[in-house]
Amino acid sequence: MNLSRADRSARLDALAAQYALGTLSPGARRRLAAVARADFAVGAALRDWEFRMASLAEAVPGIAPAPRVWERIRRQLGLAAGEAARDAPTSWWASLGLWRGLALAGFALAFALGAVLLAPVAERPDERIVAMLSAQDAKPVLLVSADRAGRFLTVKAVGTIALPADRSLELWALPEGKDPRSLGLVPAVGVARIPLGAPAGITLQSVPALAVSLEPAGGSPTGKATGPVLYTGALQTTY
Amino acid sequence: MSAQTLDRNATLADLLARTALADQQAFAELYRSTSSHLYAVALRILREPAAAEEVLQEAFVSVWHHASAYAPSKSQPRTWLTSIVRNRCLDRLRRRDLNTVTLTRDNDEETEIDLPADGPSPVDMLIAGAEAQSVRDCVQALDGGQKQAIALAFFQGLTHAELARQLGEPLGTVKSWVRRGLERLKQCLERGGYAR
Numbered sequence: 001m002n003l004s005r006a007d008r009s010a011r012l013d014a015l016a017a018q019y020a021l022g023t024l025s026p027g028a029r030r031r032l033a034a035v036a037r038a039d040f041a042v043g044a045a046l047r048d049w050e051f052r053m054a055s056l057a058e059a060v061p062g063i064a065p066a067p068r069v070w071e072r073i074r075r076q077l078g079l080a081a082g083e084a085a086r087d088a089p090t091s092w093w094a095s096l097g098l099w100r101g102l103a104l105a106g107f108a109l110a111f112a113l114g115a116v117l118l119a120p121v122a123e124r125p126d127e128r129i130v131a132m133l134s135a136q137d138a139k140p141v142l143l144v145s146a147d148r149a150g151r152f153l154t155v156k157a158v159g160t161i162a163l164p165a166d167r168s169l170e171l172w173a174l175p176e177g178k179d180p181r182s183l184g185l186v187p188a189v190g191v192a193r194i195p196l197g198a199p200a201g202i203t204l205q206s207v208p209a210l211a212v213s214l215e216p217a218g219g220s221p222t223g224k225a226t227g228p229v230l231y232t233g234a235l236q237t238t239y
Numbered sequence: 240m241s242a243q244t245l246d247r248n249a250t251l252a253d254l255l256a257r258t259a260l261a262d263q264q265a266f267a268e269l270y271r272s273t274s275s276h277l278y279a280v281a282l283r284i285l286r287e288p289a290a291a292e293e294v295l296q297e298a299f300v301s302v303w304h305h306a307s308a309y310a311p312s313k314s315q316p317r318t319w320l321t322s323i324v325r326n327r328c329l330d331r332l333r334r335r336d337l338n339t340v341t342l343t344r345d346n347d348e349e350t351e352i353d354l355p356a357d358g359p360s361p362v363d364m365l366i367a368g369a370e371a372q373s374v375r376d377c378v379q380a381l382d383g384g385q386k387q388a389i390a391l392a393f394f395q396g397l398t399h400a401e402l403a404r405q406l407g408e409p410l411g412t413v414k415s416w417v418r419r420g421l422e423r424l425k426q427c428l429e430r431g432g433y434a435r
Contacts, residue, residue, distance in 0.1 A: 017421035020322075021417065022329040022392055022393070022397075023397070023399045025333075025398060025400070026334070047313075050326060051322055052425070053325065053393065054319070054325055056393060057276075057393075062278075063282060065274050066288075068292075069274070070267075070274070073296050077303050079263050079266070080263055136288075
């Protein structure tokens with residue numbers, strides 16, 4: 001290929017941009033990475049674009065990784081035990097990163113649907129609302145379900161929950177663009193019914209997700225979540 | 240850039256410098272103040288907690304060993320860390336593509352979990368994410384198709400082919416959106432004096 005210097009540099013820049021954005025095909029990506037290791041100019045072009053791209057990532061809402069990640073890093077590097085994984089002091093609502101977490105709930109839900117929901121024959125299986133609430137490690141903990149027309153939610157503990165005696169678990173609806181709304185207290189073991197003021201389909205309209213926070217016994221005294229959010233999950237309609 | 244942001248960057252740069260000197264406390268503090276953001280970035284691209292955790296672990300192990308490679312004149316500390324994580328995620332994603340490409344390409348699409356439509360859209364996040372006003376203006380200035388293609392690729396790690404499928408546009412169109420969009424982004428950033 002007989003490219004002028006300017007052409008070559010423009011083409012390299014375009015490739016580097018696509019590399020950093022991540023849109024190159026797997027093969028092209030590998031080839032370019034190999035060239036970059038050998039050629040300083042190519043490597044520098046890649047890094048420039050990686051920085052440009054990374055600077056756009058600021059708005060991704062944070063999600064605290066499980067404490068085990070720090071433990072693994074610490075062990076792999078042979079560092080002294082410390083308390084690094086302590087939570088950053090951000091407001092629970094702002095730091096929820098829920099929208100990102102929700103995608104993951106899909107996995108848990110797929111299993112749950114097979115195991116739990118398909119067992120009893122629902123009268124109108126197309127009108128059920130379910131949410132699998134999971135802890136940060138994505139382990140399913142609570143299954144919330146309701147008939148769209150029913151006036152209660154069924155909450156079933158499917159995972160192990162260690163709940164101190166002087167604390168309660170409170171379930172919250174997280175409506176789009178509005179403050180969380182308390183739905184009631186949920187059990188750490190067994191099954192409970194939470195009564196609703198209106199049919200579930202209406203109560204949970206425009207509510208894409210649910211969350212459970214740790215509150216003083218009897219529930220939040222303020223009407224807003226005061227403790228840490230333990231579990232979250234997306235609401236899904238089953239067909 | 241706000242005073243708070245400058246402060247935060249100065250603190251992170253200081254922590255990186257101390258990490259380069261094998262200061263374990265500084266390293267722990269660095270992890271504490273950046274791991275949520277980095278984990279979220281990884282999770283968005285990889286969509287599997289286990290994979291995102293592994294990338295986070297690899298990235299911090301690498302930071303511990305190579306913190307001295309951080310050059311304050313070239314990028315903000317947070318940007319540097321994000322680029323390490325993003326790069327590892329993309330490598331992993333493309334490796335996965337290579338392994339599955341022949342067998343299950345189309346079935347894969349069916350079972351792939353989508354991010355909920357109710358959250359902020361990738362375009363919104365791209366605009367909101369550009370911290371400096373100049374960067375935000377540059378993202379805003381892109382055409383609709385360019386903006387959307389770049390945002391989807393950026394936040395969900397889609398390839399050209401996947402973008403074309405998702406946006407329902409011919410591959411050539413999508414490729415040219417991405418290429419022109421990136422060109423314009425760069426020119427605009429350079430005009431605004433935002434080097435990196």
